[in-house]
């Protein structure tokens with residue numbers, strides 16, 4: 001399974017695509033700096049994910065995406081439980097930076113493929129010009 005951004009993960013919205021790329025970069029930083037900057041990187045990841053989800057949810061609302069509440073729930077579930085749990089684990093030394101990175105990358109790829117690309121498909125089906133912004 002691919003764990004980096006590539007064109008097939010493009011949702012057709014430049015801002016969202018650039019944020020997805022940035023998230024992959026932040027996840028890579030965890031592997032590169034497992035000890036020295038881990039606290040800072042994890043905080044940065046959390047902040048950036050919140051910013052990204054908010055942007056994506058504004059996009060869904062703007063284009064009238066019908067499954068916005070389900071999609072929002074997947075974001076909320078990730079922020080509320082999984083990410084925090086994984087971060088707690090790593091802070092307690094139970095999860096290695098590499099394992100955490102793999103988890104985050106896998107979640108992101110699966111989320112883009114399973115959920116975010118449906119927004120793109122909806123926009124294409126509706127012929128929404130706003131897909132590219």
Ligand SMILES: [Fe+2]
Pocket residue numbers: 056071075111115116
């Ligand atoms: Fe999403």
